[in-house]
Amino acid sequence: PLLWVCRSPLRPHHGRKNWFVGIVDLPLPHQVPDLAAADVRCESFRAGGPGGQHQNKTESAVRAIHLPTGLTAIARDGRSQHRNRALALTRLAALLDGRARLAEAGETRLVHAAHDRVQRGAAGLRFEGPAFRAVE
Template sequence: MIRLLFTSGHGPAECRMALAQVLRRLHAESGATGCECDIAAVEHPDGAGPGSAVVVLSGDGAEQLARRWTGGIVWVCKSPLRPRHPRKNWFVDAFELPPQPPPPAVSLADVRFESFRAGGPGGQHQNKTESAVRAIHVPTGVSATAREERSQHRNRALALGRLEALLDLRARLREAGEERLIHGLHRDVRRGAAALRFEGVEFKPV
């Protein structure tokens, strides 16, 4: 399990729009690689997009996907909100979070489990039984999924563990703020050296 923090920092609304695009593309890439990608975003009151988000990557391909998305990300686009604004570069930073103690257990009374037929990578067996499990935290709507095991019972445990990690990170993000989560990380992401670059309203990689 790899945990990432995505943040638009103190950037304007366009940076939050960029972060929303980043999360959509990351989720799509995870599906193509067979990696589970569970996201809990902290929305900004202006509705332009999340100010930050925590992501839990699990399963095959998680490490490679995390490496690809960790670092500075730039979206080069004329502002959709302020057409006359001269700035065209909008930034998002992504950090891998260091290991933490096990998150507190979530009350099972607050969790709804849904089983479904797993698709995608993983072999023919995935398509024959409803072994995949989604754990939904009813009070917040945050969810996590597991489908890599053949046992529904095992996937249930994995999904619950991922949900607990997401909720713990989300709570710490709200309580301590991004600054304390970012503080102490061993990376120094510089906005002038973006690892990933996207352009235009279509958010095309370049």
């Protein structure tokens, strides 16, 4: 915690002059992960199911696997393997984005839960006056 020694300019008749302030490093804002080509393995397979001769003969469905995390996205909606590959990569990016958002929400919750742990005394830095002049 930081110690700020100053009479409050907003409450001049208040008796308190020592204020303890807790400082916390906040996590960086959410960033959309980039899919590097080396981190993704794409596999093609037959889409299966009813759909006629084309669907049962060609390997147009695509499974995109993110190697560092093991997340998998499958696309078998389109008729073209190229279209399904692009769709699978889009779905994989959305999965990674959702996972990053969950992790960020957990970190934010932990930071908010720790706000009541500020302790008085043993201040790491001390400031005086309304201009926050550092005292060493």
